[in-house]
Amino acid sequence: MSENTLVRTNDRVWDVVVVGGGAAGLSAALTLARVRRSVLVIDAGEPRNAPAAAAHGFLSRDGIAPLELLRLGREEVASYGGRVESGRVSGVRREGAHLVVTTEDGVRARARRLLVTTGLVDELPDVPGLAELWGRDVLHCPYCHGWEVRDAAVGVLATGPAAIHQALMFRQLTSDVTLFLHTGGDPTDEQWEQLAALDIDVVDGEVRALEVDDRGRPARVRLASGESVAADALVVAPRFVARAGFLAELGLAVHEHPMGMGVQLVVEPGGFTGVEGVWAAGNVTDLMASVPVAAASGVQTAAAINMDLIGADATAAVTARAGEAAQAAARNA
Ligand SMILES: Cc1cc2nc3c(=O)[nH]c(=O)nc-3n(C[C@H](O)[C@H](O)[C@H](O)COP(=O)(O)OP(=O)(O)OC[C@H]3O[C@@H](n4cnc5c(N)ncnc54)[C@H](O)[C@@H]3O)c2cc1C
Structure with a gap:
C-alpha cells in the first residue's frame, strides 16, 4: 500500500475489510459495494490457481486466465466505489468496537466487520x-x-x-x-x-x-x-492448508478436515466464524470449493455480513433517536 493509502485507511472506519482478493473476496466486495457499504479489499495477489494457464467451469468465463478473471473482478468492485489494495495482512486485533488489520508493511485498516477470504496453500x-x-x-x-x-x-x-x-x-x-x-x-x-x-x-x-x-x-x-x-x-492429492495464521490474536485457528484433506476454518452456514465481527468464505473454510463455489460463498457471506450491519445500524439509530429525545426533554424541562 502507498503512504497516501496508509493515512487514509488509518483515519477511516470501513464497514468491511476483506482480507484476500480472490474469487471469494472480490465477489463479496462487489456485493457489499453494490449496497453502498464501504469496503476495502487487501490482497497479496497469489490466488491458488495462479500456476494454471486457464480457469475452467465458471459459466461464461470458461478458459479465462486466472489473473485476468481477478483483474476484471477488481475493476467491477472499483466501479461501485469498493477499494482494492495490494498487501499481505499479518495480524488482526480488536480495538473497542472495531477490528484493526495490520499488513506486513505496517499499514493499519480499521473495520466494523472483517471477512477472511485468504484461500489455501497446496502442499505437494x-x-x-x-x-x-x-x-x-x-x-x-x-x-x-x-x-x-x-x-x-x-x-x-x-x-x-x-x-x-x-x-x-x-x-x-x-x-x-x-x-x-x-x-x-x-x-x-x-x-x-x-x-x-x-x-x-x-x-x-x-x-x-x-x-x-x-x-x-x-x-x-x-x-x-x-x-x-x-x-x-x-x-496428485496435495494437503490443503487454509491460510489463517494471521488470525491467532483473535483466537481463531484451523481445524482438521473431516475427510483428512487438510485444515480449514470452521464457520456457521453464512460464514460466521463464531468470533464477534469476523466472517470467512471460499477455500479458507471449504477446501473443496472451486472458483464458482468460492465466488458464491463470498456473495452469501457478504449478504450475511450486510444483514448483521443493518441490524447494528438500526439499533444505533434507535439509540441516537432516544438520546436526542432525552436531550430535547431535558432542554424543555
Ligand atoms: C492448480 C489449480 C488449478 C485450479 N483450476 C481451477 C479451475 O480451472 N476451475 C475452478 O473452478 N477452480 C480451480 N481451482 C480451484 C481454485 O483455485 C479455487 O477454487 C479458488 O482459487 C478459491 O478462491 P478463494 O477466493 O477462496 O481463494 P484464492 O483464489 O486463493 O484467493 C485468495 C487470495 O487471498 C490472498 N491472501 C492470502 N493470504 C493473505 C493475507 N494474509 N493478506 C492478504 N491477502 C492474502 C492470496 O494472495 C489470494 O490472492 C484450481 C486450483 C489449483 C490449485
Missing part, C-alpha cells in the same frame, strides 16, 4: 519434478483440468486413500490410467476388483521423480527401483 507430495509442473501437467481436479488430459496417459500418485477415487475419476476421461501406489498403502479387495475391472494399471513401489522431455513436458514416472512408466500428466 515431496517428489522431485512435481512442483515445477504444478497446475499445468501435475493436476488434482478432474473438473478443473480433466478435459485437457482426455485420452492422454495419466498417472495417479497415491499418497493416501483419495488416490483410488482420483484414479476412478480420471478413468472417466481416459482409458490410459496408471495408479502408482507409492506411499498410499494397499487398496482394499473391493478396490483391487474395481481397478482391474476398469483396466487401471497398478504399479507398486515408491516413485523417485517425474521426468520431463526436452520441451519440459512430463515424459516418465521414475520409480525407486529404476523402472519407469510413460505419463503425459500426473494426478
Whole structure:
C-alpha cells in the first residue's frame, strides 16, 4: 500500500475489510459495494490457481486466465466505489468496537466487520519434478483440468486413500490410467476388483521423480527401483492448508478436515466464524470449493455480513433517536 493509502485507511472506519482478493473476496466486495457499504479489499495477489494457464467451469468465463478473471473482478468492485489494495495482512486485533488489520508493511485498516477470504496453500507430495509442473501437467481436479488430459496417459500418485477415487475419476476421461501406489498403502479387495475391472494399471513401489522431455513436458514416472512408466500428466492429492495464521490474536485457528484433506476454518452456514465481527468464505473454510463455489460463498457471506450491519445500524439509530429525545426533554424541562 502507498503512504497516501496508509493515512487514509488509518483515519477511516470501513464497514468491511476483506482480507484476500480472490474469487471469494472480490465477489463479496462487489456485493457489499453494490449496497453502498464501504469496503476495502487487501490482497497479496497469489490466488491458488495462479500456476494454471486457464480457469475452467465458471459459466461464461470458461478458459479465462486466472489473473485476468481477478483483474476484471477488481475493476467491477472499483466501479461501485469498493477499494482494492495490494498487501499481505499479518495480524488482526480488536480495538473497542472495531477490528484493526495490520499488513506486513505496517499499514493499519480499521473495520466494523472483517471477512477472511485468504484461500489455501497446496502442499505437494515431496517428489522431485512435481512442483515445477504444478497446475499445468501435475493436476488434482478432474473438473478443473480433466478435459485437457482426455485420452492422454495419466498417472495417479497415491499418497493416501483419495488416490483410488482420483484414479476412478480420471478413468472417466481416459482409458490410459496408471495408479502408482507409492506411499498410499494397499487398496482394499473391493478396490483391487474395481481397478482391474476398469483396466487401471497398478504399479507398486515408491516413485523417485517425474521426468520431463526436452520441451519440459512430463515424459516418465521414475520409480525407486529404476523402472519407469510413460505419463503425459500426473494426478496428485496435495494437503490443503487454509491460510489463517494471521488470525491467532483473535483466537481463531484451523481445524482438521473431516475427510483428512487438510485444515480449514470452521464457520456457521453464512460464514460466521463464531468470533464477534469476523466472517470467512471460499477455500479458507471449504477446501473443496472451486472458483464458482468460492465466488458464491463470498456473495452469501457478504449478504450475511450486510444483514448483521443493518441490524447494528438500526439499533444505533434507535439509540441516537432516544438520546436526542432525552436531550430535547431535558432542554424543555
Ligand atoms: C492448480 C489449480 C488449478 C485450479 N483450476 C481451477 C479451475 O480451472 N476451475 C475452478 O473452478 N477452480 C480451480 N481451482 C480451484 C481454485 O483455485 C479455487 O477454487 C479458488 O482459487 C478459491 O478462491 P478463494 O477466493 O477462496 O481463494 P484464492 O483464489 O486463493 O484467493 C485468495 C487470495 O487471498 C490472498 N491472501 C492470502 N493470504 C493473505 C493475507 N494474509 N493478506 C492478504 N491477502 C492474502 C492470496 O494472495 C489470494 O490472492 C484450481 C486450483 C489449483 C490449485
